Amino acid sequence: MDSTFGFMAPSIPLPAALAESLGVPRPGLLKRERTRLQLVQAAIRVFSARSYAGATMQEIAAVAGMTTGTVYNHFKTKEDVASAVALWLADTLCQRIADSQAGVAEGAQRMAIGIQRYIWLARESPAWALLMLDVSAAAPVLLHEIRHYALADMRLAIRQKSFRVPSEAAAMDVLNGSVAQAMRSVAMGGPPASHGRHVAACLLRAFGMEPADATEVARRPLPPFPALAAGPIKAARGRRKA
Template sequence: MQLVQAAIRVFTTRGFAAATMQELAAVAGMTTGTVYNHFKTKDEVARAVAVLLADSLCRRIGESQQGITEGAHRMAIGNQRYIWLAEQSPQWALMTLDVAAAAPELLLEIRHYVLADLRLGVKQKAFRIPGEAAAMDLINGTIAQAMRSVALGLAPPNHGREVATCVLRGLGMEAAAAREVAHRPLPPFPPMGAAPASRKKPGAKAKRA
């Protein structure tokens, strides 16, 4: 965990491409040889960072959605929270996007939660989509670009709500309905240090005793 946390700090300040294993070792207070005992390549480090980021992000967003049973509303909350995080910490957002490009594990982990909300919206007849794969690309691509725009200071005020509205429209909602859902107040967001709640991936079956 110490090494992964050090990697997050290095990737955030230097960027994934520019970061070196030597810098990671220095920040972690280890020798470079010790780092290589744990990770053979920087891509392996990125995968470990991706797993940690995905767990934290999904847990925090999931906790903020507790009690919300409307798929469209859950989708809007999740979309806006990623963009809000880019507003709060631009360097963190850019680092997360870099890690996602280097380590698909990040998007694969997050995908379970987004897909569950998408399917719920379809089941509730709020979303009308031609196919799940196309809808997921629409969501992921739009939110990733919105995060980058916000982090680089290129987005106007209230960008998160407007992007969330566009995503809901792209998923088949009428304009007025999409705007109403996207403009609802956001629920509280658990802090990064909040204790993890017991959770399982959407759709996962409970283990029998």
């Protein structure tokens, strides 16, 4: 590797419960998919070290141990790389959080779990949280993909009469903005460990729950992440269907 890029850390620390789902490519991927995934993983390291704005296609190639031409064979622009990173983050981290909600029937509790998991990630791995915030600004597809999961939980809570919101779109903006700011605050070392629970309670109240009910739901223990099923990690190719 060119010494110009020697500042790169070998990896970005991630909580053990999530690390396996974002690990090295598993057997079963075609060569082109494996190369694409390696480029996405290299881009994650470059974006984390340089920020999206400061990263270059040449740096991504160098960190991946490939030529710049190989990068352009898979991605026409840096924006395309950011979109691929966003889709990969959504299809892995978001799905992992959704897996931990399996068996939870209450939409309000599912929402509280999701809120707290993202803030938990910011506390456990600030670099990943800041990376997600940076990529979401460069590639809105990340928020679009996350929205599928959160909106389903919100609609379930509305059907169950737990939430009463005048507008789904407005409620989702409140959710996205509040969680993103909470992640940023926690990643920068500000609020105490109880911050995720308090943010969840505030948001449940904002969506129409009675204060005591919102507090009770937000205080429930977070369910553990289930064991990861064996199978190949897919390289991000395109937008998942709604």
